[in-house]
Structures are given as C-alpha cells and as structure tokens.
Amino acid sequence: MTTATLERPLTAVAANEASSARSLDLQFATAEEMHEGLDNAVATLIETAKDAACGILVTRLHPGRFTVALDESVPFGETYEAIAA
Numbered sequence: 001m002t003t004a005t006l007e008r009p010l011t012a013v014a015a016n017e018a019s020s021a022r023s024l025d026l027q028f029a030t031a032e033e034m035h036e037g038l039d040n041a042v043a044t045l046i047e048t049a050k051d052a053a054c055g056i057l058v059t060r061l062h063p064g065r066f067t068v069a070l071d072e073s074v075p076f077g078e079t080y081e082a083i084a085a
Contacts, residue, residue, distance in 0.1 A: 022048065023069035034064065041068040042079055049076070059084055 024041045028034040038058060045056050048070060055074025059067045059082045074080045 021045070022052075023067060026066045026068065028064045028066075034066075038066060038068065041066075045070060055079060057082060 021044070024044065026037055026041060028037055042056055042058065045068060049056055052070050052072075053076050054070050054072045055076055055078040057067075057069055057071035057074050057080050059069070061067060061084045071080070
C-alpha cells in the first residue's frame with residue numbers, strides 16, 4: 001500500500017495545483033514502491049523548487065515512511081537525504 005499526503009487534501013487541490021505542494025508525506029510497503037514513489041515525489045516538487053529557488057530534502061522517518069519537501073537549507077538544484085533521529 002502506498003499513501004501520499006499533501007499539505008492540503010488532494011481532493012481540494014486541482015491536478016495542476018498538486019505540483020505546487022511544498023511537501024509530500026509518503027508511506028510504502030515494498031522497496032519497489034519506495035524507489036518509484038520517491039522518484040515521482042522528487043519529480044513532482046522540481047518545478048515548485050525552481051520557483052522557490054531552493055532544493056529538495058528527502059527524510060526517512062522510519063522504514064517505509066518518508067517526507068519529501070522543499071528546503072531552503074538545501075542548495076537550489078540539489079536533493080539531499082536525511083534520516084530522522
């Protein structure tokens with residue numbers, strides 16, 4: 001099972017507005033889902049990151065659970081990974 005949560009509920013966001021989200025909360029059941037889902041999440045945030053002139057931070061919260069978000073501490077054009085302590 002894969003779940004994704006935007007800052008606003010997806011039902012309240014038009015498809016073209018979904019790409020303007022600043023963070024995504026993701027949960028995956030398998031490694032295959034995880035790799036594909038994280039790639040898609042980063043791709044979704046790239047356009048918004050260009051507009052915000054910042055990078056993207058992928059944070060592993062616990063096994064199978066991640067947050068992918070725009071982060072001003074990450075240089076523009078880069079994606080960093082972190083593990084929540």
